[in-house]
Amino acid sequence: MTEVHPFYETHRGAMEAAMRERLDLAGAMLRERTHLSDIDGIGREVMDEFEIVLTQMPYVGGAASRMSDFFMRLTGFMAISRVLLRHGVPVPVIGEIERDTYKAQLLTAPKAERLAAGLQFMSPENQALLRQQAAESVTESHQKEFPEDFVYDFIEPGSQDSFEFGINYRACGFCKLAARHGDKDILPNICGLDFDAYATRGIRLERTQTLAGGASHCNFRFSRLAAD
Structure with a gap:
């Protein structure tokens, strides 16, 4: 086994x-x-x-x-x-x-703890880390070492955009896992979990397409939710 x-x-x-x-x-x-x-x-x-x-x-x-x-x-x-x-x-x-x-x-986690995690995710320091890991994910050496990993680009907002930053996932580890083990039908359910994962931390996720849905990439766009 x-x-x-x-x-x-x-x-x-x-x-x-x-x-x-x-x-x-x-x-x-x-x-x-x-x-x-x-x-x-x-x-x-x-x-x-x-x-x-x-x-x-x-x-x-x-x-x-x-x-x-x-x-x-x-x-x-x-x-x-x-x-x-x-x-x-x-x-x-x-x-x-x-x-x-x-x-x-x-929601079993204290609200203060969840919101603190959200602030950390949106922080300039974490955005810098995301840029670094995104740049690494597309390299030939990384893809050779970790062929099942995600491949993604960090997206800077334009002057007319309302989001703070974005990520375009061009390859998805969950998609690769699902394809290998016959889980394509249930894969969109995994994608749907993302919205609550971010919302409970005070982050608004906008996404209009996914690799699981047949798109060329998943277009994640992040911004802060208004405080209660």
């Missing part, structure tokens, strides 16, 4: 705990929206599937890469999607359950 990459193995306990928390939060939604009877059994199936997903997660640079965090946060939803799809739950319903579950999980 394929082993879990050592980097992800060191974070395995935290990822499994996050999955169990998600399943607890999703329990009532699963009962109400899927009409499945054995929700505990579904949870066990999801955790078993997550063990498989862990072996499939691509290594993109570990702690040195900001994209590692995305994989560790979101690939668990691939396990949820796979199991619910096997039980006949429609893809749009799966997407709604996952998005509501993820939002509920994100």
